[in-house]
Amino acid sequence: MSEHAPFPCDTLVRCGWLLPQDRSDPDRAALRDHGLALREGRVVQLGPWDALSSCWRAAETLDLSGCLVLPGLVNAHTHASMTLFRGLADDLPLMQWLTERIWPIEKRLTREMVRLGALLACAEMLATGTTCFADMYLYEDEVARAVDASGMRAVLSEGILGTPTKTYDTPEEACELARAHHAAWQDHPRVRFCVAAHTVYTTSVEIAARSLAVARDLDAPWMIHLAESAQETERCVERFGMRPLACLERAGVLEEGGRCLLVHCVDLDADEQARLAASGAHVCHNPRSNFKLANGLAPMAGLDALGANLCLGTDGAASNNGLNMFAEMGAAALGAKARELDPTVLPAQRVLDMATLGGAAALAWPELGSLAPGGAADLTALDLSRPGLLPLYNPTSHAVYAAHGGEVRLTMVAGRALYRDGTFPDLDYPALLRETESMRDWIAARVA
Numbered sequence: 001m002s003e004h005a006p007f008p009c010d011t012l013v014r015c016g017w018l019l020p021q022d023r024s025d026p027d028r029a030a031l032r033d034h035g036l037a038l039r040e041g042r043v044v045q046l047g048p049w050d051a052l053s054s055c056w057r058a059a060e061t062l063d064l065s066g067c068l069v070l071p072g073l074v075n076a077h078t079h080a081s082m083t084l085f086r087g088l089a090d091d092l093p094l095m096q097w098l099t100e101r102i103w104p105i106e107k108r109l110t111r112e113m114v115r116l117g118a119l120l121a122c123a124e125m126l127a128t129g130t131t132c133f134a135d136m137y138l139y140e141d142e143v144a145r146a147v148d149a150s151g152m153r154a155v156l157s158e159g160i161l162g163t164p165t166k167t168y169d170t171p172e173e174a175c176e177l178a179r180a181h182h183a184a185w186q187d188h189p190r191v192r193f194c195v196a197a198h199t200v201y202t203t204s205v206e207i208a209a210r211s212l213a214v215a216r217d218l219d220a221p222w223m224i225h226l227a228e229s230a231q232e233t234e235r236c237v238e239r240f241g242m243r244p245l246a247c248l249e250r251a252g253v254l255e256e257g258g259r260c261l262l263v264h265c266v267d268l269d270a271d272e273q274a275r276l277a278a279s280g281a282h283v284c285h286n287p288r289s290n291f292k293l294a295n296g297l298a299p300m301a302g303l304d305a306l307g308a309n310l311c312l313g314t315d316g317a318a319s320n321n322g323l324n325m326f327a328e329m330g331a332a333a334l335g336a337k338a339r340e341l342d343p344t345v346l347p348a349q350r351v352l353d354m355a356t357l358g359g360a361a362a363l364a365w366p367e368l369g370s371l372a373p374g375g376a377a378d379l380t381a382l383d384l385s386r387p388g389l390l391p392l393y394n395p396t397s398h399a400v401y402a403a404h405g406g407e408v409r410l411t412m413v414a415g416r417a418l419y420r421d422g423t424f425p426d427l428d429y430p431a432l433l434r435e436t437e438s439m440r441d442w443i444a445a446r447v448a
């Protein structure tokens with residue numbers, strides 16, 4: 001940093017390697033020995049380190065010259081508070097897992113469980129490079145407070161079901177709750193609310209349409225789990241006489257296109273894939289959850305070839321069992337190749353796009369997903385001295401295929417380091433550990 005540099009900024013970040021994920025660069029060039037100037041939570045300039053550091057006078061300089069710096073990852077689908085159910089029930093089919101194990105403990109769900117689980121989720125995501133996530137659960141105002149405290153970003157939703165829950169009795173009340181959350185948080189710089197219907201088989205075509213109208217009215221994204229398994233398709237055909245995507249078409253979802261985020265999209269035939277891609281709706285892939293619950297391999301290569309906007313999510317920790325987007329990127333790439341018996345589909349760069357630019361587009365938050373002047377100063381840094389990342393020929397390859405998330409040295413949101421060398425400067429992590437242990441005992445006693 002030059003003392004005579006003319007322009008003041010908050011932070012200069014020196015990057016050994018930088019993957020800016022510039023959406024205007026079709027090659028997504030990787031840059032060597034570059035840097036970022038950050039001011040008021042945003043990137044103000046990106047350039048070769050020597051030139052950049054002589055232009056800017058910074059309050060703090062972060063030396064990440066031994067790291068690969070990339071935009072903070074966007075986890076486009078999770079149920080953050082379900083971290084408390086991690087490892088509670090494994091190796092069961094989806095419907096048995098839901099009805100016999102997850103729903104009974106969720107009947108005892110409290111505000112405290114939601115708050116604590118969400119805070120734990122934020123810590124886990126920050127430690128593995130995620131800076132923004134989309135969430136669907138109950139007591140979502142508690143999740144909002146946890147996200148606010150953690151310093152992360154999120155797009156949150158009270159999941160609308162057709163049956164009474166802990167937070168509402170009817171879908172009408174659920175829609176009102178969605179409006180109230182949206183109104184209460186609309187001025188927050190990092191926490192946003194959207195609208196979500198759980199699935200069409202746990203609601204109805206009419207409830208899907210009504211909740212979508214609320215999202216349109218609020219000009220907010222709308223999310224739903226869609227075609228997660230062949231069993232879901234059977235239930236829809238039995239109940240509505242239509243497959244899941246046809247139900248959503250009846251509800252007007254495909255006409256709404258880019259407002260809609262359709263999660264899972266495993267059981268789609270070729271014609272449904274084409275209709276979905278043509279609509280402009282976003283598709284969120286959750287490969288590890290799909291693998292673990294044996295729901296199958298979603299047709300991501302086909303949807304990619306059709307030009308659909310793809311993004312990536314972890315789903316909840318009860319079915320994954322983590323919220324680690326590096327693990328999810330690897331699973332997405334490998335799963336697509338295994339499904340198509342073709343190693344050329346869903347290459348590393350496409351998968352990194354899903355975890356960054358694709359998620360930002362799906363959540364209607366264009367300042368995220370890349371490191372470009374004017375965009376958010378949300379980034380993560382992988383330690384390139386770790387044996388599993390040596391040697392380095394192609395940083396994108398390492399981010400998708402070699403990194404497992406444990407190499408993250410630093411994660412920053414809006415210019416603030418929220419995770420740094422194993423510590424969380426804004427969180428009381430020892431207290432979080434203690435509270436999680438006592439919540440574990442409370443849950444274990446009730447499950448037994």
Ligand SMILES: [Zn+2]
Nearest residue numbers: 078225315316
């Ligand atoms: Zn889910």
